[in-house]
Amino acid sequence: MDFDQGEIWSGEFYELSLQLWPRNEDLLHAILTALWTRPDIEGRYPDRADEPDEQTSVDVLELFEGSPIAHGMARLPTGSRVPCCSYVGHSVKRPTLATLDFSVPCVALDRVLGDNWLYESSTERSIAGWLADIAATLDKAAPFEVGFVGRELVVAGLAEDIVEVNPQGYPELPGCSGRLHWVQLA
Secondary structure (H helix, E strand, O other): OOOOOOOHHOEEEEEEEEEEEEEEEOHHHHHHHHOOOOOOOOEEEEOOOHHHOOOOOOOOOHHHHHOOOOEEEEEEEOOEEEEEEEEEEEEOOOOEEEEEEEEEEEEHHHHHOOOOOHHHHHHHHHHHHHHHHHHHHHHHHHOEEEEEEEEEHHHHHHOOOOOOOHHOOOEEOOOOEEEEEEEEOO
């Protein structure tokens, strides 16, 4: 799959979104290092417009000092490779809250899994399980409080006000010391 096709990066993302507080650079460094050193994820490339082999991987510390976005390629449980990215965010409303999103473009998933993958529960469950496995790896590096797996538009609404959200309506995914919830579409 081509990395630099503009339409790959347009639209929604399926993601793992972690809420980290209190905001701590050491915690973020440990989690980002664990993420980008997994054998099924390669990258930390600064530019989504160039193919990975045309770029040099950025140091994890640059994600704090420069652009908070890193791009790469991930190998799904099916063996297919898809573009991915991580984003480190900081809450405006709550300065002590940091977020880490690891995302795969839905357009890329559509291409390798078929257009209806999101509505086929076993396929979506496989992708959610893979992201839960990634969360378990990150949790071992630096435990997090709460995380969500799901489609970006659903997850994004939860990210900023996580303390006020009651996540009991979302099924928990096993393997983490923090709470990891799968946000499914109705």
